[in-house]
Amino acid sequence: MDLNLILSAQSLCLAPQLQRSGQINGLLVIKNVPAKTYLRVTPEEWMVLQQFETPHTVPTVLGSAIRDRYCLPLRVFYEVILKARRANILQEPGVEPETVRAYDWHWAIHPKVLKPPLVILFCAGIVMAFSFQPRFPSSPLDWTAGLLLLSASLSFGNFLAACLIRGANGEVYRPHWRWLAVPPHFAMDTNDAIMLPFSEQMTVGLACSAVLAIAVGVTALNEPKWAFFSLLGLIVSLRPVLGGRLPALIRVGRKQRLSDSEQNFVFPLNRRPEVWGRLLNRLLSDPTTWARIAYGVVWTFAILYWGARLEDIPPWALAFLAAKGILIALGIGGLLALLGAGCFAWEFFDLAYKSALAWRDALRLWKRRWFGGGEMILDESSRVKAMAASPLFSTLAPPLLQEVARAMAVRRHGPWKALPENGNVSTQVSMIVSGKVSLRRETPAGRTVQVQVLSEGDIIGLHDLADPEFPIYHLRTLTPVTLLTMDRTTAEELVIPKFPKSTLIDTLLKMPFLQRISLCRNWHLQAIRHFARLSSIINFSRGAPILSDGHPVDDFFVIFQGDARVIRNKRQLAVIRAGEFFGEIGLMQNSCPNASVIANNGTRCLRIPRTELLRFVTHNYTVALEIERMSSERLGRPLFPLSLGDFCSN
Numbered sequence: 065m066d067l068n069l070i071l072s073a074q075s076l077c078l079a080p081q082l083q084r085s086g087q088i089n090g091l092l093v094i095k096n097v098p099a100k101t102y103l104r105v106t107p108e109e110w111m112v113l114q115q116f117e118t119p120h121t122v123p124t125v126l127g128s129a130i131r132d133r134y135c136l137p138l139r140v141f142y143e144v145i146l147k148a149r150r151a152n153i154l155q156e157p158g159v160e161p162e163t164v165r166a167y168d169w170h171w172a173i174h175p176k177v178l179k180p181p182l183v184i185l186f187c188a189g190i191v192m193a194f195s196f197q198p199r200f201p202s203s204p205l206d207w208t209a210g211l212l213l214l215s216a217s218l219s220f221g222n223f224l225a226a227c228l229i230r231g232a233n234g235e236v237y238r239p240h241w242r243w244l245a246v247p248p249h250f251a252m253d254t255n256d257a258i259m260l261p262f263s264e265q266m267t268v269g270l271a272c273s274a275v276l277a278i279a280v281g282v283t284a285l286n287e288p289k290w291a292f293f294s295l296l297g298l299i300v301s302l303r304p305v306l307g308g309r310l311p312a313l314i315r316v317g318r319k320q321r322l323s324d325s326e327q328n329f330v331f332p333l334n335r336r337p338e339v340w341g342r343l344l345n346r347l348l349s350d351p352t353t354w355a356r357i358a359y360g361v362v363w364t365f366a367i368l369y370w371g372a373r374l375e376d377i378p379p380w381a382l383a384f385l386a387a388k389g390i391l392i393a394l395g396i397g398g399l400l401a402l403l404g405a406g407c408f409a410w411e412f413f414d415l416a417y418k419s420a421l422a423w424r425d426a427l428r429l430w431k432r433r434w435f436g437g438g439e440m441i442l443d444e445s446s447r448v449k450a451m452a453a454s455p456l457f458s459t460l461a462p463p464l465l466q467e468v469a470r471a472m473a474v475r476r477h478g479p480w481k482a483l484p485e486n487g488n489v490s491t492q493v494s495m496i497v498s499g500k501v502s503l504r505r506e507t508p509a510g511r512t513v514q515v516q517v518l519s520e521g522d523i524i525g526l527h528d529l530a531d532p533e534f535p536i537y538h539l540r541t542l543t544p545v546t547l548l549t550m551d552r553t554t555a556e557e558l559v560i561p562k563f564p565k566s567t568l569i570d571t572l573l574k575m576p577f578l579q580r581i582s583l584c585r586n587w588h589l590q591a592i593r594h595f596a597r598l599s600s601i602i603n604f605s606r607g608a609p610i611l612s613d614g615h616p617v618d619d620f621f622v623i624f625q626g627d628a629r630v631i632r633n634k635r636q637l638a639v640i641r642a643g644e645f646f647g648e649i650g651l652m653q654n655s656c657p658n659a660s661v662i663a664n665n666g667t668r669c670l671r672i673p674r675t676e677l678l679r680f681v682t683h684n685y686t687v688a689l690e691i692e693r694m695s696s697e698r699l700g701r702p703l704f705p706l707s708l709g710d711f712c713s714n
Contacts, residue, residue: 067330070122071142071685076154077119079161084110085259091323093259094153100164100237101151102258104324108136108705109144119157123682130652130678137704138692142685143325151324166235167252171223174231175260175267178224182267186274189298192281198295198370199288210293211247217279217294219250221272226252228268232260247293273301273309299367304360331689433499433543440498440546442474447548450497454521455593456571457495460562468558472548483524483539493525493555499545503527504538505625507666512538515625515642522576525552529565530572533603570596574670577624581643583694591684598680599670604628604663610646611661617650620677626667632659649695651677653706 070076085093092110094103105113111134115125122145129135136144148154152161201207226236237253245251257268276298283291302310442450447469451457457465475494477483483501484492496518503516503524518524524547528535550558574596578584584592601624604610610621610628622645630638637659640646650657651674672680681688696703 070146070149072123072683073121075119075121075157076116076149077157078113078116079152079155086261088262095259096152098163099152099161103148103151103153105144106323109323109325112136112141112144113148116154126682127678133654133706135704137702138688139331140325143330146330147324164237166237167239169226169230169236171227172231173227175228175264178228179267182270182274185278186270189277189281193284193295196284197288198284198291201289201292206289209290213279213283213290214293214297215247215249217276218297221275222251224275225254225268225271228271229254229257232264234259269309276301295370302363304356304363310359444469447472451495454495455575456523471550471554471558475547475549477541477545479541479543481541483541489528490525491552492549493552494547494549496520496522497546497548500542501545502540502542504540505534506536516577517580518576523572526568526572530568574599583645586690587687591687595680598676599672602669602671604667606663606665608663609660610663610669611657613658613660614656616656617647618674620647620651620672621645622670624668624670627664628667629662629664630659631662648691649699652703
């Protein structure tokens with residue numbers, strides 16, 4: 065499954081033969097009938113999927129969801145799209161998945177008829193299993209009879225579950241004998257029970273366990289040595305983890321169950337402590353969590369009880385409790401603590417590993433800049449390779465790129481040195497191969513301020529063409545720097561005529577700036593290039609309003625140079641500095657700001673119109689997720705889904 069293709073360009077539509085269950089504890093179950101695949105969604109998620117009744121791309125649906133104010137949290141939106149595509153609920157137009165045919169099952173019993181008898185049989189079997197004493201088999205006859213009894217119980221339990229599903233108008237799939245199982249028994253695919261109401265799912269899930277329980281109880285009363293294997297089968301079927309039947313029924317009983325988009329994530333969750341804290345609080349506040357923990361403790365004690373009975377040690381005796389009670393309690397507590405510590409250790413290791421990789425890459429880059437630049441061998445082929453990584457030179461045709469590489473010379477400068485590419489019109493044009501350079505501009509007061517930091521692949525010496533309103537720049541190295549340099553006259557013959565002014569503005573001014581701000585730090589280079597192409601540089605005079613309180617937001621802004629003040633009711637709330645952005649909340653929520661943004665001296669912004677930003681965001685899912693994450697942090701609550709309070713009165 066090509067994630068990029070699905071979320072950006074591929075047309076998808078709902079599968080033609082879908083079946084929808086009623087609402088079960090807040091969720092709907094959608095089934096692709098021919099493919100026999102299922103998807104659990106909330107009503108809000110189903111409303112999003114319904115937008116694909118006619119073929120659409122994901123960006124088109126996301127744009128409509130934002131515009132019409134029914135957008136889900138973007139991670140949930142993308143998760144439900146991908147899970148629906150994986151389950152063939154969404155599919156490419158004209159592409160049909162392989163058909164899975166239901167078996168023509170003739171026996172049917174409605175779950176309401178058998179629910180009371182099954183509950184009674186299960187409870188009676190458990191009581192009898194506790195009251196009478198199963199024995200370990202001691203002869204081949206005992207082994208054979210015990211395995212045959214377990215095989216018959218499992219087979220009849222599966223047969224009964226299939227009858228109950230068919231009685232509730234569900235489908236039965238793949239009835240077969242599992243010859244390689246221990247013991248071999250009759251089985252079938254009963255996944256269609258997920259389409260049934262909660263009480264009927266409970267009855268279907270109880271069928272096999274009830275048959276096993278009564279088999280254990282009755283056999284323990286008459287032939288204790290034959291009951292051992294059935295007891296093992298009952299214990300395994302009731303296990304508290306790894307797909308046990310009763311814990312699954314407890315989870316089904318949750319009032320607010322998790323949809324498929326809220327588990328087994330394709331996009332990793334945010335690792336911040338407050339996010340994990342909210343998830344942990346949600347888990348601990350759910351009564352079914354404590355019910356499952358309590359069930360796990362009871363299951364463990366039941367195993368200990370039956371183990372003690374097999375050894376003829378009465379577990380209810382005071383001597384037994386005095387001798388082994390503390391050890392048993394410590395063992396259970398230790399296992400729970402070990403499980404929690406293991407989960408914590410895994411999360412800590414994963415976070416530490418990713419942090420270590422980031423630190424390693426940063427250290428390698430620092431070492432290369434400070435100690436490796438002088439060792440770089442820049443012959444002609446190495447120059448071509450280095451220039452191919454430049455956003456500007458990479459667009460040249462290969463023959464011209466090679467000619468430019470031959471015209472360039474290698475220059476090296478130490479740290480904190482002024483470069484000769486200063487002044488109104490530089491006499492040299494250079495590309496940074498290694499190191500960092502500070503780009504500074506004079507203020508009206510006569511002092512210089514840093515407006516950008518340039519690094520590998522960036523071009524210096526052409527800023528007077530890219531920014532003619534402010535042609536005078538000063539360049540100073542921040543680390544040892546290695547440059548590929550040519551004369552300005554040579555550049556005017558070979559390079560400058562090949563690029564329109566807009567390309568120079570994008571690659572010399574906007575892209576180096578965008579690559580280093582927090583908003584774009586995790587974006588792909590192509591996304592940054594596209595964002596730069598969509599944006600325009602706007603100058604504001606001191607005191608000019610950039611956004612006005614209560615007025616619709618038509619543009620998204622990033623402070624390019626200078627700063628701006630955030631004002632509400634004539635009171636200054638904050639100062640927005642270069643690299644910070646604003647306006648995206650009003651654009652994404654179709655709302656008006658509750659504060660004004662006023663320009664200071666020298667304020668310059670990158671501006672993107674509303675329609676262009678929404679089109680850009682909806683076609684770049686990584687960008688959309690990053691903007692939503694950062695905006696939610698600034699807003700103090702999730703950006704989506706929207707509430708009535710998010711909108712202005714109009």
